[in-house]
Amino acid sequence: MKRVFNFSAGPAVLPEPVLEQAASEMLNYKNTGMSVMEMSHRSKAYEEIILAAENDLRALMNIPDNYKVLFLQGGGHLQFSMVPLNLCKNGVADYIVTGEWAKKAIAEGKRYLDARKIATSEDQMFSYIPNCDDLPISDNADYVYICENNTIYGTKFHKLPNTKGKILISDMSSCILSEPVDVSKYGLIFAGAQKNIGPAGTTIVIIREDLITENFLPFTPTMLQYKIHADKGSMYNTPPTYGIYICGLVFKWLLNLGGLEIMKEMNYKKAKLLYDFLDNSKLFRGTVEKKDRSVMNVTFVTASAEMNDLFVKESKAAGFDNLKGHRSVGGMRASIYNAMPYAGVEALVAFMKQFEKEHQL
C-alpha cells in the first residue's frame, strides 16, 4: 500500500530513510544477532547508541558544555510536574499562557508553588502571542515558563520573552529541531519526541547544570528528580531504549541534510507555500495572527463547520491524513514537521485549490 501524506500533530510522520534503516536493522542490529528492542541497556552496543544520540543532538543544537541532555519518559505532561518539583526555591513561578499546553502546565505548577499567569492570549482564543517585552515578572520568580510552539492553536514565539534575568523554561515539544535556537538563553528545554523527533515514549530534557540540585521538593519521587537521571546518564532505570535509537537515527538524518539552518530554510519554505495559499483563498483562511504563525502547525478553517467536515473527509479519501483540527478547537490543522516533504505540502495545496474550485459559493 502507498504511504499517505500524514499531517498528524503527533505521533507524527518520520523520515522514510529512518524507517527503512530501522526496518533493515530490525532482526539483527550491526551483527549483534538481535534487535535493539531485545538488547540490554547496559550492553556495549546500546551504550554506543545512546552516546551517539546525545552527541549528535549536541552537535545539531550546539548545546553548550554546561548543559546536560537527559532521555526520560512521561512525555511533556510529566515535565509540567518535574519542572516545579525540581526548580522550586522561592515558591513562585511565572507562566505565559498561550494555549492548552501552557494551561495544563500552570495548573500542574499550582499544585506545588505559587504559579502566576503573567500574560495570556485567552481573550482571543489563543490566536496570538502577547507582547512579552515588559511583563510583570515576579521579583522572586524561580522561573518564567513558555510553550514555545502552540501545537493546537498554531502560534509560535518568534521572539523570546524578556524574563528580566529570570530562568526561562521552554516546552519545545512541537518545534524542537525545526530551526536553530540559542540554548544558552534557556535554563531548561523539554520536548516529547513524538512531534518532531521520533516515536512516543521518549522525552528529551536539556538542562543547565547549575539547575540540577538536590533542592527538589522533599516529597519528589526519586524518578522525578533531574539529579538522579543526570548522575546516572539517563540510565537510573531502563530508558526507552528503542525510542532513543530511532531518535538517534533522526539526528543522523538531520546532520546528513546539513543541520538546522538547512532544516529551517526547508520548513519556512513549506510553511510559506501553505500560508500564501490561505491568504489568497476565497474558501479557506488561517486562524491566527500572521506575525505569530507557527511554522510547524498550520491551522485554518472554511466559513462553516459542515464545509470543514467535508474537506477533512474528502482530503482523507485523497490520501491526506489527519487534517482534522484538535478536538478542542475544530477546523483544520496541517502539521508540517521536519519529516513532511515539500512535495507533501505542494500536493495538499493543489488539492485545496481543486476543492475550492468545486465548492466555492
Ligand SMILES: *Cc1c(COP(=O)(O)O)cnc(C)c1O
Ligand atoms: C503534545 C504536546 C504536549 C503533551 O505531550 P505528551 O507527550 O502527550 O505528554 C505538551 N506540550 C506540547 C507543546 C505538545 O505539543
